[in-house]
Amino acid sequence: MQGVHPSPLVDLLDRVLEKGLFLSADVFITLAGVPLLGIKLRALLAGVETMLRYGLIDPSDAGVKTEQ
Amino acid sequence: MIAYLYAALSLRAAGRPVDDAQLRAVAAALGLSADEELFAAIARLAGPVRTRAEDGERRTAGTPVTREEAPRPTENACYIYCVVPGSESASLGLIGLGGEEAYLVSWGDLGAIVHKGGRPPALSHQSAAMHQRVVEEALQRFGAVVPLAFGHVMPGGEAAVRDWLAASHEELKEKLEKVRGKIEFGVQVMWDPEAVAARLLSQRQGLRRLKEEAQKNPGEAQQRLQAALDEEMRILADRYAREYREVLGGLSTGVRPERLRQAGDGLQMIAHFSCLVPREDADRLAGMIEECRRDGLLVKVSGPWPPYSFVA
Numbered sequence: 001m002q003g004v005h006p007s008p009l010v011d012l013l014d015r016v017l018e019k020g021l022f023l024s025a026d027v028f029i030t031l032a033g034v035p036l037l038g039i040k041l042r043a044l045l046a047g048v049e050t051m052l053r054y055g056l057i058d059p060s061d062a063g064v065k066t067e068q
Numbered sequence: 069m070i071a072y073l074y075a076a077l078s079l080r081a082a083g084r085p086v087d088d089a090q091l092r093a094v095a096a097a098l099g100l101s102a103d104e105e106l107f108a109a110i111a112r113l114a115g116p117v118r119t120r121a122e123d124g125e126r127r128t129a130g131t132p133v134t135r136e137e138a139p140r141p142t143e144n145a146c147y148i149y150c151v152v153p154g155s156e157s158a159s160l161g162l163i164g165l166g167g168e169e170a171y172l173v174s175w176g177d178l179g180a181i182v183h184k185g186g187r188p189p190a191l192s193h194q195s196a197a198m199h200q201r202v203v204e205e206a207l208q209r210f211g212a213v214v215p216l217a218f219g220h221v222m223p224g225g226e227a228a229v230r231d232w233l234a235a236s237h238e239e240l241k242e243k244l245e246k247v248r249g250k251i252e253f254g255v256q257v258m259w260d261p262e263a264v265a266a267r268l269l270s271q272r273q274g275l276r277r278l279k280e281e282a283q284k285n286p287g288e289a290q291q292r293l294q295a296a297l298d299e300e301m302r303i304l305a306d307r308y309a310r311e312y313r314e315v316l317g318g319l320s321t322g323v324r325p326e327r328l329r330q331a332g333d334g335l336q337m338i339a340h341f342s343c344l345v346p347r348e349d350a351d352r353l354a355g356m357i358e359e360c361r362r363d364g365l366l367v368k369v370s371g372p373w374p375p376y377s378f379v380a
Binding site: 008009010011012013014015016017018019020021022023 | 150151191193196197199200214215216217218220243254329370373376377379380
């Protein structure tokens with residue numbers, strides 16, 4: 001067996017973040033920065049580019065270039 | 069900070085590519101920070117990948133429920149790492165996030181490993197690793213563990229943790245029994261798609277003929293060749309995936325197909341499984357994988373892990 005490009009961090013995050021037991025947010029504060037998430041994550045579903053276009057993200061803060 | 073992943077997964081679900089710059093923009097929007105390596109890793113995890121019918125088995129509960137009326141951080145709260153069988157009071161020492169003491173809060177014959185702290189922790193490579201280390205220690209010490217995903221903070225302190233253990237006792241007990249004495253491995257099978265394509269083109273008569281036609285008459289014949297080649301590769305990849313699944317199934321009490329990730333360096337992942345293996349059989353796993361080794365396939369095994377993939 002050849003050790004091919006081991007990426008332990010990816011394997012770690014895959015388990016620690018995406019797996020394990022997830023419990024209801026009614027009982028738990030499950031996410032860091034919870035107060036922010038409701039509005040902004042919903043906006044994310046519309047796409048990051050859209051957010052940039054409508055100024056939900058300041059591109060200079062984000063350090064990304066946009067075609068505005 | 070699971071927010072990153074959530075965001076990235078949402079983008080992917082919408083069929084959009086996810087890259088490093090986008091994740092950075094998301095992070096900035098959410099007022100969060102993360103180290104460079106973490107960004108790259110999440111981009112790889114959530115990046116565009118080939119999906120298979122098997123992915124249909126993925127649970128939907130993995131998406132965190134987010135509500136604006138979710139509990140607010142309070143001082144009297146516990147961060148929960150995992151659930152273990154154990155009723156005596158016990159401390160794992162100062163190995164929790166931020167050097168906090170990780171200790172057992174029990175109800176009946178069940179306990180949760182927690183640390184006292186009011187705020188959800190920031191995610192970094194280091195804090196993810198510390199969460200994992202506590203779960204690992206708990207597994208060593210108590211022999212079975214139901215890991216929680218990173219970032220669960222329960223307001224209300226130890227009393228609330230006990231209430232939760234009491235209310236979920238039966239369900240948690242069942243999960244613990246399922247994974248008792250077992251550990252998890254990740255198995256990824258990869259190949260070099262260019263090398264495989266070249267081999268198929270030289271070996272398969274049908275493809276050779278199409279290739280000759282395509283050389284004489286590019287255009288439509290070229291498209292037919294590409295379609296036939298793609299199909300042959302898909303069939304071969306599926307066959308290998310089935311073979312590995314069978315082999316792993318012989319030793320494991322559970323085999324879960326996982327999402328195929330980007331492999332990097334020109335490689336393509338063709339099969340990805342999580343296996344739940346009885347501890348005493350763990351040594352045989354590597355040997356069995358070696359036995360069904362084939363030319364041109366690269367197999368990577370990660371683990372042993374606590375049973376993260378088998379507690380949903």
